[in-house]
Amino acid sequence: MNAVVRVVDLRRTYGGRDTGVTALDGVTTAFARASFTAVMGPSGSGKSTFLHCAAGLDRPTSGTVLLEDQDLAELSETELTRLRRDRIGFVFQAFNLLPALTVQDNVTLPLRLAGRRPKPALVRQVLEQVGLAERRRNLPAELSGGQQQRVAIARALVTRPAVLFADEPTGALDTRTAAEVLGLLRASVDGAGQTVVMVTHDPVAAAYADRVVFLADGRLVGELLDPTAEVVAERMTHLGAWADRVPTGARR
Amino acid sequence: MIRLALRTLRRRKGSFVATFVAMTFGAVIVMACGGLMETGIRSDVPPHRLAGAPLVVAGDQSHELPRQNPDDPEEDVESSTLVERVRLDAGLVSTLADVPGVESAVPDVAVPVLLAGAGPVEAHGWASAALRPYATTAGAAPGRGEVVLSDGHRVGDRVEVVVAGRALTFTVSGLVDSPEPLLFLADTDLERISAHPGKVDAIGLRTEPGADLGQVRHEVGEALRGTGAVVLTGDDRGLAEFAGAARASEDLIVLAGVFGGMAISIALFVVATTLGLSIQQRQRELALLRAIGTTPRQLRRMVLGEALVTSLFATTLGSFLGVPFGQWLFDRLAGRGVVPEAMVFSSGWIPMVVAVGSALLITLVAGLVAGHRAARSRPTEALADAALQRRWLSPVRLILAVLCFGGGIALFIVTIAVMTGPIAASTAGPSVLLWAVGLALVGPGVTRVLLAVFRGPVRLVAGVPGYLAALNTRTRTVRMAAVVVPVMLATGTATANIYLQTTMVAVANEAFAESLRADLVLTSSTGGLDPDLVDEVRRVPGVAAASEFAGSTVFVGAPYDDSQTEDGWPVQGISAEGAALTSAVRLSEGSLEDLRGDTVVLPVEQAATLGRGVGDGITMRMGDGAEVDVRIVGLYPAREGFETLLMPAGLVAEHTTLGLPTQILVRAEPGLSPAVLAEELGGLAPGVAVADREAVTAGYAEQQEIGAWINYLMAGMFVAYTAISVVNSLVMATAARRREFGLHRLSGATRAQVMGMMTVEALLTVAIGIVLGTLVTAATLLPFTLVTDGSVLPSGPVWIYLAVAGSATVLALGATLVTTWLALRPRPAEATVAPA
Structure with a gap:
């Protein structure tokens, strides 16, 4: 398998030894190039922590994260930041944009941070890709929530990253705008061969992915290829019930 | 970026x-x-009267302090400024007149006089009128017994001029135009009334036309070598004036x-x-x-x-x-x-x-x-x-805080152990900063402790808003500390600085009142009193004793005085006759009766430092820099911090700018009302004022206030500055909580309840800030008050503390509530979605 991201035996605990909380408890998986993966699980299953560790936003307590065969643990904070800037794209649930910058400035920010002058053609292309070419001089506050998320996706795509991580990108959106955003992500995978990893708790959102991995209590508990919303929902219901039965402190 | x-x-x-x-x-x-x-x-x-003289020669007002080991080239030379005018020998005038390039050398002597109907003015010799130059606008130059004036008289008028309490009559011979009141006498007359015959204040030099000023200056400098005089040019010339x-x-x-x-x-x-x-x-x-x-x-x-x-x-x-x-x-x-x-x-x-x-x-x-x-x-x-910020203390903060507290404690100990009297105040400035910064560094922890103390009562008293405020402050302690710190700094610096001043003034006033035993004090509106006046005063019936008084600053020239600073020693000139009754000083050895001629009475401690006792000789450098060998005739235990040397009034006065005693201290016969005696003494000489004890101590206190005023002003300036920081922090911290306020409103809190919650929080913040500020003040002032007057509390009105605390409260409440009110204006739902 041509894996862009590979995580091996990932563990992450918060707090001290005695009172600590285990958020990830030995997760091993990989994400193939040009694939769209959804990470699912009930609240407190460790899916956000998993995303943060895999994306180099947080450092695991133990275990390995390989991005294009580069071990993230070997990198200093600054090197890790550069790697995030150049090779990883992010879309968060909200507060993605700097409110003082226009759409265009927000999108080109990662390039400017890297000291590169954004090529107008590239910027136009990316903005067109998310359908916001006309709004490029607007401030984020003048856009709807869905539009703001599309700007965030444009920003994440502008550096042509190896992988795009999205943390509940549709969590704050209504069904219709959510569909636009998810369609956009799907299109970037199909059209440009982008690799996307998305954390979500919404079975409909997960159905856009090629593959769904299920987390519960910090462990990988299942996988589903070519998911449909119904099957995912069904699995989630069981997962929830299963998680309720297990009396551990593994909640974040 | x-x-x-x-x-x-x-x-x-x-x-x-x-x-x-x-x-x-x-x-x-x-x-x-x-x-x-x-x-x-x-x-x-810039010179006024001497503006027409491109070069002015005057005595050098700075002098070097004696060194412990004159042979050691490594030892620093400390220099100091003499407080009295260093006068020049009149003989120097002719020497300077002979310097190539000098057209004329004109001596200048100022004698303070009282012009009847016009008040105190300076009298100068007519020759010095050429230095501006002044020309008569009417009449002619003054001859013997004549005077030239600058204001409203007419030529031929007779005017009364009081010199050192003696009235002399002069005829106005001419008038000059001058912005400030001036009086010119014939040079021979001036010499006669001068307290320093044979000496001049300064010498103005007029250069020959076309002479190179730099060259002439150099030549004059050569001619002055060894005389202790200096040449002044430009705007320095006014120093001589x-x-x-x-x-x-x-x-x-x-x-x-x-x-x-x-x-x-x-x-x-x-x-x-x-x-x-x-x-x-x-x-x-x-x-x-x-x-x-x-x-x-x-x-x-x-x-x-x-x-x-x-x-x-x-x-x-x-x-x-x-x-x-x-x-x-x-x-x-x-x-x-x-x-x-x-x-x-x-x-x-x-x-x-x-x-x-x-x-x-x-x-x-x-x-x-x-x-x-x-x-x-x-x-x-x-x-x-x-x-939410959860960091209480980083290692760097802890280390810095320990250093600050260490420094503060060290100053505390040093002040108590080593310092005496008012100098103990010198550690207060750094001490305030050390304690305040130290507390600021551990602010979050200290705030948490104090919060725990205050929280219970607040909950009891303040109802729902109190309950909410207590919850908020528990989770937001670190942010709260950021606001507590400026409140602490403002109240701490304000109270510490102000009470430092009030205590210093109170201690000085007390020391002065203690040292004053006279019932009446005679002063002159020209500053100086005729040296013969004291004898006349003594002859007045009902006067038990009278002593002249002259104050100055002197330095010990030899032997080396380890306790001497660049400020020198204050000296009181008193008369041996009557000193016993008018001075509060009680000698432990020797007698005030012997304080005649070139003699001195020293504080016991200083004599010990010098290794000299009664009967030994030391060299004093007087206020005008003159060296005088004096004999120690007595020792007395001085109040710490108020060590003063005693010398004969005549000796001290001779080396002052004025050249005359400034006061006569009078003790009335027992049973005689000072008020009655005052009336009698008031008529003795023109221009002489008689004041009783209360008036004199009040006058002294007023003088002290002038000095303290600068410190009040500066303290006020810094308080205003820190107040800005208090308002800043409160406004910023409050405005950042818009979302939170919106959430409170959505959960059912009324605007009034949110305002109430913020009021309680602001009051808690201020209370903690004031407690900490008081702590800073206490840590700063305690050693000082212990050293100066042995009490735990500073001297000064309580209202200052209340005013400072009150202003801090008003400021904090105002800043918080106005900002809260503004933040509460939008609908709650808008506030929660707006970016925080």
């Missing part, structure tokens, strides 16, 4: 304005102090140095606080930047760059405002007689460079600290909801 920072500025107008104001204020104060210092260093005193200007400029330098230093440390604190707060406000934005690939270095540079750009503008504005503010301060000082009005305030490029430089340096330090904090922000915080 800086461009990015500047673009985001418009979203952060509030914090930007706060930082800007703090920086501008800092630059203004530093620059004003710099201007005062430059003025002191330059001491430009206005006695005391040299001393005043030295005081000005010290004053400016002390306050400038304090201004810099407080500015650093205020700027660092505001910058830190604005970083806290931007936590989410910074975390987002980190997440999308901004390196910690880039964030640091961004924060620092933004701070420096802000500082550049703020400082530029500040340096424009600094000059007028410095001028204003200087005018206040001149108005109170702290510096001579003739001195010119000059604030050139040096204070500007210093102000800009120190402001940039302050910003650099504050920006580095803030940038460090910004760079530490974790990218994952962008995803979390409003991050």
Whole structure:
């Protein structure tokens, strides 16, 4: 398998030894190039922590994260930041944009941070890709929530990253705008061969992915290829019930 | 990155304005102090009467203190300024007249006199009129028994001139045009009334036409070699005209140095606080930047760059405002007689460079600290909801805090163990800062402890708002500490500085009252009293004893005096006859009766330091620099911090600018009412005023207040500065909670309940700030009050403390509630979705 991201035996605990909380408890998986993966699980299953560790936003307590065969643990904070800037794209649930910058400035920010002058053609292309070419001089506050998320996706795509991580990108959106955003992500995978990893708790959102991995209590508990919303929902219901039965402190 | 920072500025107008104001204020104060210092260093005193003489020769007012080991070239030479005018030998006039290039050398002597109907004026010899030059606008030059005046008389009028309590009558021979009142006598007449015959105050030199001034100056300098006189040119010439200007400029330098230093440390604190707060406000934005690939270095540079750009503008504005503010301060000082009005305030490029430089340096330090904090922000915080700061104490903070407390304790111990009297106040300034900064560093922890104390009662008293406030303060302790600290600093510096002053003044007044045993004091409106007057006073029936009095500052020339500072020793000149009844000094050895001729009475401690006792001889350097060998005739136990030497009044007066005793202390016969005696004494001589004990002590207290006033002014300035920081922090901290207020409203809280909650929080904040500020004050003042008057509490009215605490409360409540009210204006739902 041509894996862009590979995580091996990932563990992450918060707090001290005695009172600590285990958020990830030995997760091993990989994400193939040009694939769209959804990470699912009930609240407190460790899916956000998993995303943060895999994306180099947080450092695991133990275990390995390989991005294009580069071990993230070997990198200093600054090197890790550069790697995030150049090779990883992010879309968060909200507060993605700097409110003082226009759409265009927000999108080109990662390039400017890297000291590169954004090529107008590239910027136009990316903005067109998310359908916001006309709004490029607007401030984020003048856009709807869905539009703001599309700007965030444009920003994440502008550096042509190896992988795009999205943390509940549709969590704050209504069904219709959510569909636009998810369609956009799907299109970037199909059209440009982008690799996307998305954390979500919404079975409909997960159905856009090629593959769904299920987390519960910090462990990988299942996988589903070519998911449909119904099957995912069904699995989630069981997962929830299963998680309720297990009396551990593994909640974040 | 800086461009990015500047673009985001418009979203952060509030914090930007706060930082800007703090920086501008800092630059203004530093620059004003710099201007005062430059003025002191330059001491430009443009000549008035001597303006027509390009060169002025005067005595050198500075002198070197004796060294412990004169053979040791390594030992520092300390120099000091003599308080009395150093006069020149009249013989020097002819020597200077012979110097090539000098057209004429004209002596100048000032004699303070009282012109009947016009008040005190200076009398000068007619020859010196050529130095401005003054020309008669009517009449002619004064002959013997004649006078030339500057105001409203007519030629031929007879006027009464009082010299040292003796009335003389002169005929007006001519008039001159002069802005200030002046009086010229024939030179022979002036010589007759001068207290220093054979001496001149200064010598004005007029150069030959076409002579090279630099060359002549050099030649004059050669001619003066070994005479102890100096040549003055330009705006320095006024130093010869206005006695005391040299001393005043030295005081000005010290004053400016002390306050400038304090201004810099407080500015650093205020700027660092505001910058830190604005970083806290931007936590989410910074975390987002980190997440999308901004390196910690880039964030640091961004924060620092933004701070420096802000500082550049703020400082530029500040340096424009600094000059007028410095001028204003200087005018206040001149108005109170702290510096001579003739001195010119000059604030050139040096204070500007210093102000800009120190402001940039302050910003650099504050920006580095803030940038460090910004760079530490974790990218994952962008995803979390409003991050609560949980750091109580970093190792660096702890180390610095321990250092500060250590320093504070060391000063505490040093003050109690080593210092005596009013000098103990000198440790107070650094002490306030050390305790305040130390407490600021451990602010969160201390705040938490005090919160735990206050929380219970607050919940009991304040109902629902109290309950909410208690919950808030529990989870937001670190942020709350950021607001508590400026409140502490403002109340701490205010109360410590003000009570320091009131205590010092009270102690000095007490010491003065103790030392004054006379029932009545005679003073002269011209300053000096005729030396024969004291005998006349003694002959008045009902006078039990009378003593002359003259004050000055002297130095011990030999042997080496280890306890001598550059301020020298205060000396009181008294008469041996009557001293026993009019002086409070009780000798432990020797007798005041022997205080005649060249003699001195020393404090016991000082004699021990010198290794001399009664009957031994020492060399004194008098107020005008003259060296006199004196014999020790007595020792007395002096009150700590008020060590004063006693010498015969005649000896002290001879070496003062005035040349005459300034007071006569009178003790009435037992049973005789001083008031009755006062009436009798008042008629003895013209221009003599008689005051009773109360009037004299009140007059002394008033003088003390003038000195203290500067300190009040400066303390007030710093309090105003820290008040800005209090308001800043409160406004910023409150405005950042808009979302929270919206959530409260959505959960059913009324506007009044939210306002109530914030009132309780603000009161809690102020209460903790005041408690800590009081702690700082106590730690600063306790050693001082213990040393000076042995009490635990400072002397001074309680209302000052209440006023400071009250203003802090009003300020904090005002800032919090206005901001809360503004934040509560939008509908709650809008507030919750608006970016925090």
